[in-house]
Amino acid sequence: MSEETTSGRGIAGLVGTLGWLVAMAGAALLGYAIYLLIHSNFDIVANGPLMASGAVTFSLGLLCVINATLARAMIATANNTARLPGSVAAADTTQDTAADDTGLPRPEKTSLPDDETASPADEDNAPDADEASAQQPFEPAPYAPSQPPPPPIVPDTSDPRGWPLAIDEFNVDGHLAMTLEDGTVAVETPVGWRRLPNLDLARSWLAQQPR
Secondary structure, three states: OOHHHHHHHHHHHHHHHHHHHHHHHHHHHHHHHHHHHHHOOOOHHHHHHHHHHHHHHHHHHHHHHHHHHHHHHHHHHHHHHHHHHHHHHHHHHHHHOOEOOOOOEOOOOOOOOHHHOOOHHHHHHOOOHHHHHHHOOOOOOOOOOOOOOOOOOOOEOOOHHHOOOEEEEEEEOOEEEEEEOOOOEEEEEOOEEEEEOOHHHHHHHHHHOOO
16 A cells, blocks of 8 residues: 555544544533533523533534545545556556567567458458359269159049948039048049049049039
């Protein structure tokens, strides 16, 4: 701790101690004045100045104590603030005076941004995208055969009298249709009834038929 800081805290402590002594003296003087006032049948004219003196002395002592407390707080804050720049300056001095074995200062390492990692010379030496694509031999894409067409829908053209019983009747694309007990669908066409596995296949088959 520096001498200025030590003397400042010492003076503040001395003022605080003196303030407490003055406050106690003022309190004692005020108490004595009140005692005399009570035993003199409250003669304010005779004891008034003594009471005023005690009150003023007590107030001055408290004021000194308050000022000393504030001064100590300000000194502590100033010391804490002064330590921060000192530590930063010491760290900067240590970093600046750091040197290699040759005695030369160490160069600072700088990192390029993400979008500037490549130097202009590297960019000039790098081949263009068009040249790189031109150097690569052309290879045709392998032939991928298309998916085979779905098998044709072949309806059941057997005798409708041997089919299961119909449980529902409705219309499919302008054709009378019935749902049979086994879940198949029977559709009436100009050439007769046709039985298909389900309603979707029945609609697909009707769409394939010539109009």
